[in-house]
Amino acid sequence: MDVKELCGLSDEIWGYAETGFTEYKSCEAMIRVLKNNGFEVTEGIAHMPTAYVAVYGHGKPVIDFLAEYDALYGMNQQADVREFCPITNAEDTGHGCGHELLGAGAIAAAVEVKEYLERTGREGTVRLVGCPAEESGSGKAYLARDGFFSDTDAAITWHPDVWNRVVTGSSQSCISLFFKFHGVSAHAAGSPHLGRSALDAAELTNVGVNYLREHMLDTDRIHYAYLNVGGKAPNVVQSEAVLKYFVRSKNNPECLELTDRVINCAKGAALMTGTTVEVVFDEGLSNTINNFVLEDVLYDAFEKCGVPQYTEEELQYLQSFKDTYSVKNILSDLPKTETMKEEIRRNAVERPVSDFLLPREHNDNPEMGSTDVGDVSWVVPTVQINTACFSIGAGAHSWQWVAQGKSSAAHKGMLKAGEVMAAAAEDLLEHPEKIEAAKAEFRERLGGETYKCLIPDDVMPHISNLE
Ligand SMILES: [Zn+2]
Ligand SMILES: [Zn+2]
Known part of the structure; x- marks a missing residue:
């Protein structure tokens, strides 16, 4: 795996900052890297020109990594600048949700698993699913509605964050x-x-x-x-x-x-x-259907891989962004865990970045917010992780996330996510009984209920109509 190529890819997508269903240049860049790494790519799936799938390997199991790469309106911001400062003569869009890292990190995982399959000669298929329009457009819901995941055995994804954790709890x-x-x-x-x-x-x-x-x-x-x-x-x-x-x-x-x-x-x-x-x-x-079996597989992988480590220079960089928030506000939005509360609080007060893995906890509590990963979780066992890519306390959809998006600390979080997701996929390839257990939990949770996409059949993928 070429680390430089992946960090360069993330920075390139950051620069394009294309919003939902217009991610043409971002797609081209990702597909270029995937082809370079031996993947076969099909573009324009489920009636979406900026959706694609890259495949390597053969037979079962099929493990999917989900990539996002759309930007947000109102988020034009210069890199590395410690105050709100838009790029002149640029569109008012930016990667305020870190999807440039998300896309490149998912590709890092897929490339790593491809190399593993190549090395071991093991049977199995790895797919990188290019999912457009997460912020606005519901790209994955159309993929799920179209039956795209019918052969998938497990779907793994991640989201850049300020904490290192395996996501549990449902989305709205x-x-x-x-x-x-x-x-x-x-x-x-x-x-x-x-x-x-x-x-x-x-x-x-x-x-x-x-x-x-x-x-x-x-x-x-x-x-x-x-x-x-x-x-x-x-x-x-x-x-x-x-x-x-x-x-x-x-x-x-x-x-x-x-x-x-x-x-x-x-x-x-x-x-x-x-x-x-x-x-x-x-x-x-749709809301998210949790899968505790997969959460454990990812947690084991995360424990094995450890959290990102930073240089003194990176810590200073992160501290300068942490200083753009008050400690009071940072403390008002800490992760809701059952244990390690004091450690989390101390980390948030004293450190510029989170430097440990949040506790292994499972729950079905509804978290406020929604994602189209929920639709995937209705059709295949699905799991998500977060890695620390930004200064502690920095909130999603902020100029601070855009400004830090090309930093070496953000790249470290992205590469760590790729490493953990790949390690989990390799665990699943070596232990098919874990996939079976995940599927059994999935069936039990649905209790016979089947996925019914919230989008009516006659509504097709579209850019949100602002008229
Ligand atoms: Zn977002
Ligand atoms: Zn996001």
Whole structure:
């Protein structure tokens, strides 16, 4: 494995900073590296031009590594600069979620396992699945809906973070919708009785939803944004308005039920204002089905590989970014573990970066937030890890993550993730009984329930419509 090539790949993707379903240059760069390393690549899978699969080996088991590589809007930021400082003359996008590292780290794991298969002559297939549009677009949900993972025995992925851990706990289901209100424009003073305000309908929808919040579960979340307020003129009755909503719940049935209640608020608001409302589905993410067997396999691998080690210079670099947050804020967002609480607290106060592996713990607690990895976990036993790539306390979707994305510390976290995931895959290849145990747990957890993608069959992959 060529470490320089992989770090260079991550930096190259950082530079492209392409958002969901536009990751053409990022894909080209990754495919180039995969082909260089002897993988066979198929592009444009599941109706997504920026989705691809790279395959090496033959027969069973089939182990998939999931790569992400999309960037975020509003995250333009220079590398290594300790304050918010966008790159001039660049698009307002950036890798605020570390997906440049995520993609290259998954490739590191796949290349390592390929070399292992080559060395041992063992039977087995390693696939690197290029999954576009995680931040917005639900790329993996379309892959799962398309039956892409039907031959996969285990799916392994990771996410850059500020802690080293094996992820446990579930993520939320999430449905995203647009409400497009249509009314009638009129002179707001001269003939207001002839106007029907789409903006009023949008506002009343939000008022209704804000009252609804009192009567939902603590594990539910609802967020909205105005995409169109109908113009800038107060003396015009606004005839068009658009809202975008995210509705999140613990699992898919609860999410669908809560979404219906939100839709009723929009319909009620339309009725009150004499306007009409179009409900347009945008995207849907399923909750995560944990797999404790795979979590243990990854934990064993992580213990064996150890956590990243840093030079004095890297520690100083990380400290300078840690100093952009208050200790009070850092302490307000520590990992929720049953044990090692004091060690975690001390680490967060005293050190610039996390330098140990969080405890081996399993739970099904719902974590706030959603990912399309959830959809994969409904169709194949799936596991995720985190490695420390950024200064302690730095939050995802921040300029601090973008700025630190090309640092040698971030590269170390990425390579460590690749190493741990590859070691776990090799363990699975050598111990098929562990795969069987993971599958047995998977079947037991589903209890006969089958995956039903939250995205309706007639909705195809698309860039989120901002109109
Ligand atoms: Zn993100
Ligand atoms: Zn992310």
